[in-house]
Amino acid sequence: MSRLSKQILEDYEGPAIRPAYDQARVRPAIVHLGIGAFHRAHQAVYLDDCLAIDPNWAIAGASLRRGDTHDALAPQDFLYTLAVRHDNDVRTRIIGSVAGILYAPPDNEPVIAAIAADDTRIVTLTVTEKAYCRNPATGDLDPEHGDIRADLEAIKGARSVPGLLVAALAQRRKRDLPPISIVSCDNLPANGTTLANVVSQFAAMVDPGLADWIEQNIAFPCTMVDRIVPGTTDEDRADISALTGYEDAWPVVTEPFSQWVVEDRFAAGRPPLEQVGVIMADNVEPYEIMKLRLLNGSHSALAYLGVAAGHETVADAVSDPVLAAYLDAMMRIEIMPTVDVPGADLNDYVKSLLERFSNTALKHKTLQIAMDGSQKIPQRLLGTIRDRKTAGAPHDRLTLAVAAWIRHLSGSRPDGSDYSIEDPMAGSLAAIAGETLPDIDAFGNSVLDLQTIFGEDLTADRPFRAAVLSNLRALFENGAGAAMKGLC
Numbered sequence: 001m002s003r004l005s006k007q008i009l010e011d012y013e014g015p016a017i018r019p020a021y022d023q024a025r026v027r028p029a030i031v032h033l034g035i036g037a038f039h040r041a042h043q044a045v046y047l048d049d050c051l052a053i054d055p056n057w058a059i060a061g062a063s064l065r066r067g068d069t070h071d072a073l074a075p076q077d078f079l080y081t082l083a084v085r086h087d088n089d090v091r092t093r094i095i096g097s098v099a100g101i102l103y104a105p106p107d108n109e110p111v112i113a114a115i116a117a118d119d120t121r122i123v124t125l126t127v128t129e130k131a132y133c134r135n136p137a138t139g140d141l142d143p144e145h146g147d148i149r150a151d152l153e154a155i156k157g158a159r160s161v162p163g164l165l166v167a168a169l170a171q172r173r174k175r176d177l178p179p180i181s182i183v184s185c186d187n188l189p190a191n192g193t194t195l196a197n198v199v200s201q202f203a204a205m206v207d208p209g210l211a212d213w214i215e216q217n218i219a220f221p222c223t224m225v226d227r228i229v230p231g232t233t234d235e236d237r238a239d240i241s242a243l244t245g246y247e248d249a250w251p252v253v254t255e256p257f258s259q260w261v262v263e264d265r266f267a268a269g270r271p272p273l274e275q276v277g278v279i280m281a282d283n284v285e286p287y288e289i290m291k292l293r294l295l296n297g298s299h300s301a302l303a304y305l306g307v308a309a310g311h312e313t314v315a316d317a318v319s320d321p322v323l324a325a326y327l328d329a330m331m332r333i334e335i336m337p338t339v340d341v342p343g344a345d346l347n348d349y350v351k352s353l354l355e356r357f358s359n360t361a362l363k364h365k366t367l368q369i370a371m372d373g374s375q376k377i378p379q380r381l382l383g384t385i386r387d388r389k390t391a392g393a394p395h396d397r398l399t400l401a402v403a404a405w406i407r408h409l410s411g412s413r414p415d416g417s418d419y420s421i422e423d424p425m426a427g428s429l430a431a432i433a434g435e436t437l438p439d440i441d442a443f444g445n446s447v448l449d450l451q452t453i454f455g456e457d458l459t460a461d462r463p464f465r466a467a468v469l470s471n472l473r474a475l476f477e478n479g480a481g482a483a484m485k486g487l488c
Helices: 037-041 045-052 068-076 110-114 144-153 162-174 191-206 207-217 236-246 285-308 313-317 321-338 346-357 373-391 396-408 424-436 442-450 451-459 461-479 482-483
Strands: 028-033 059-064 080-086 089-095 098-103 121-123 182-186 224-228 252-254 257-261 277-283
Touching: 028 045, 028 110, 037 045, 037 080, 045 089, 045 396, 059 068, 059 110, 059 162, 068 098, 080 144, 080 236, 089 236, 098 110, 110 162, 110 373, 121 482, 144 162, 144 191, 162 191, 162 207, 182 191, 182 373, 191 207, 191 252, 224 285, 224 461, 257 285, 277 451, 285 321, 285 373, 285 482, 313 321, 313 346, 321 346, 321 373, 321 396, 321 482, 373 396, 373 451, 396 442, 396 461, 396 482, 424 442, 451 461
Parallel strands: 028 059, 028 121, 059 098, 080 252, 121 182, 257 277
Antiparallel strands: 080 089, 224 257
């Protein structure tokens, strides 16, 4: 069986939809940082559609930590297959919007040079919350972060995302190049504003004049992204090869639903996004809050409670009637009153989320969603809890989700089997578990004392702390099912 490449596309007559443009005419104008599965199943697909309208918006991808995506796709001319699955239905499409992938750690100088190139007009990012090197409670740049300290001491190059962007922008300023737009596509509140803050704060440490230039010239639009994209498995690769008739080292698998909302504020032009289904908005915040709280918040709750209940995948967890009823009640009773999107039917949105979670074709691991909780729960759960507290409204289900995250940090399932904690704070969190367990209250109190996660307000909130500890004891002593039953 032949490997996917531009050459085999010339005579390809299989079921996978081919790119609807002449690939010889495309030119990259976008540098994307963090070219993982989500980007390749989301923004790269929208941009693939844009290339059929305007061929000057291809992507130069950049992997900042690992070279496996480059190594897998380079022999394929950076083509790959998008497989859209819903239960037993599968549709395949070949994506050609990625013109190439850079991989050059530890200094990432070729990536810096690509951002500083004359033809680059936009930088996009899907680097996850932890790569912003910020304090999750305050949102500010963490000057003590190891990568930030290393970049401040380096003569050239950069290993952190803020450092890399500042280094590239400094080159653009020095060469008097046109401004560009830097577009965060990560699940962060006000992601464009957050990115602008950490970039400006890093720049101010290097050169206050550069920080002023960035503020005056660089656009940081906010966005909201939504598509469920599990990790690709060897079984996926085999199934897709059998279906398409060619080998693909790294296809991506996703659901039919996809949404991208973008603040229409660009410094140097943009692709025709509104013509390919992207919502161009003056204010992204209502969409962002809806997605972060209803989808991401419930996804995290499902992951932590799902792991505790022994469910390996999201679809398995949602098939548990107790867990499904708990999620439905949490979204409708506690989260929906904090969300206001003009014209949106939130009841329908909640119904659609539960349907999306139940898609058996997506083997989305609960442990995968559970990663990086210290960075995720402040915006996915704690912001909603704060709003409920301000309104004098109960938040029992949300509080159970926080307790489930702390329970997760024990690294042990109820059956005694272990799993590893994947988190930027994994070392300190593991140390807390090792020093305090099996004393459940000591364990919970030590985690709740972390102001970098809970802020000064929630660490000092006695009723909140008592409620979390009560739920934590219930999870350890009685199990996730019993803890959820009274909240359905």
